Amino acid sequence: MIIVNSQKNPTLEIIKNAQLKIIDALVSINIHIVNSTKKELLIGLNWFFKYKADLILIENKLKFKIQGRKFEVKIINNISSNIKI
Numbered sequence: 001m002i003i004v005n006s007q008k009n010p011t012l013e014i015i016k017n018a019q020l021k022i023i024d025a026l027v028s029i030n031i032h033i034v035n036s037t038k039k040e041l042l043i044g045l046n047w048f049f050k051y052k053a054d055l056i057l058i059e060n061k062l063k064f065k066i067q068g069r070k071f072e073v074k075i076i077n078n079i080s081s082n083i084k085i
Contacts, residue, residue: 009034022073025066027051 015031029047047053053064060075 009036022064023071025069025071027064027066 011032011034013033015033017028018031019026020029021027027047029043043053048055048064051064051066053062055062055075057075061072062075063070063072065071
């Protein structure tokens, strides 16, 4: 069960070890397919540990390491300004 759009959604399918390309690095990731009206990719903590990734929100950056190579990508913020907690 995955939370999407503040609602519980069952995983419809899992694509194991899909090859995701970030810059010129191929990373392995399990993709959980769920019903959603948005096109978003959520990265789990296991991915962060596997690739020694750091999410630096103040700089809108994601840094990670694959096979000794360091990568840095810009994070695009799609969060609506009308979110209430």
